[in-house]
Amino acid sequence: MTKPSALPLQGRHNEAAFGILGAISTSHFINDMMQSLILAMYPLLKGSFHLSFGQIGLITLTYQLTASLLQPLIGLYTDKKPQPYSLPFGMAATLLGLLLLAYAPSYEIVLLAAACVGTGSAIFHPESSRIARLASGGRHGLAQSVFQVGGNTGSAVGPLVAAAVIVPFGQHSVAWFGLAAVLGIMLLVQVSRWYATHHIAGGARSRPPVESPYPRRVVLGAVAVLLVLIFSKYFYIAGLSSFYTFYLIEKFGLSVQSAQVHLFAFLFASAAGTILGGPIGDRVGRKPVIWASILGVAPFALILPHADLFWTTVL
Secondary structure, three states: OOOOOOOOOOOOOOOOOHHHHHHHHHHHHHHHHHHHHHHHOHHHHHHHHOOOHHHHHHHHHHHHHHHHHHHHHHHHHHHHOOOOOHHHHHHHHHHHHHHHHHOOOOHHHHHHHHHHHHHHHHHHHHHHHHHHHHOOOOOHHHHHHHHHHHHHHHHHHHHHHHHHHHHHHOHHHHHHHHHHHHHHHHHHHHHHHHHHHHHHHOOOOOOOOOOOOOOHHHHHHHHHHHHHHHHHHHHHHHHHHHHHHHHHHHHHOOOHHHHHHHHHHHHHHHHHHHHHHHHHHHHHOHHHHHHHHHHOHHHHHHHHHHOOHHHHHHO
């Protein structure tokens, strides 16, 4: 007698596995919400451990280094040797980071917690993106949209959750969000079983390498430009996300909770831009969207220090 599955794991060939897409999107929501909780906790951590802004920046650097630098290395390894059960392991690393953050007795443990959350994110993203494509049934755009909506929504919701729970109940209340991480682990175990069945046990058909029609020098130059653009964008976003709440509290006298609501508005707008960028790029071209998204923020950033609270939120 077979056990009923919690997710519709099987599907006919060339049909999207919407149960898997829903599970991986929900897990992406949980993963990215945990990340944004760290940002939202900065005012609380600064007061609890008497941190300088340099030390706050080091927390961001620790998280970003583990999340960003490990991710391509893990992706390169899993391209050659897929690891379906790495997904729940990644969420477990995030759970460990949350528990360390909730009960951190010192600044050094806070850095270790940030590294654990970053490592969990680095493990999660390559394989989860691969699974979203595998479960698409050929509808790759739809699958990636569903996957990205989960992550973008989670990033935006984190500050609201922090304002509602962590600020009034304190640092230890972060441990409550471990329940969400446990839910994520349960979902990802199901997803990993599906992945192992469809990709590993079934044997993924090897595809011949696709040769670029452009010379190698042109391709390397284009990749270098993209890397510089992406670095500049995320350097700006990471800096603003890390210190935006402090800026609002210092300049406009907002409470921590109110500042976190404004951080939610910023992250929500960023998430909305990510979702809208794809369809706009399909209509007007990818290059104009890329350049506009990078260079278009410069005038607003220059005006920001001279704006009142309303226009600061709008900008």
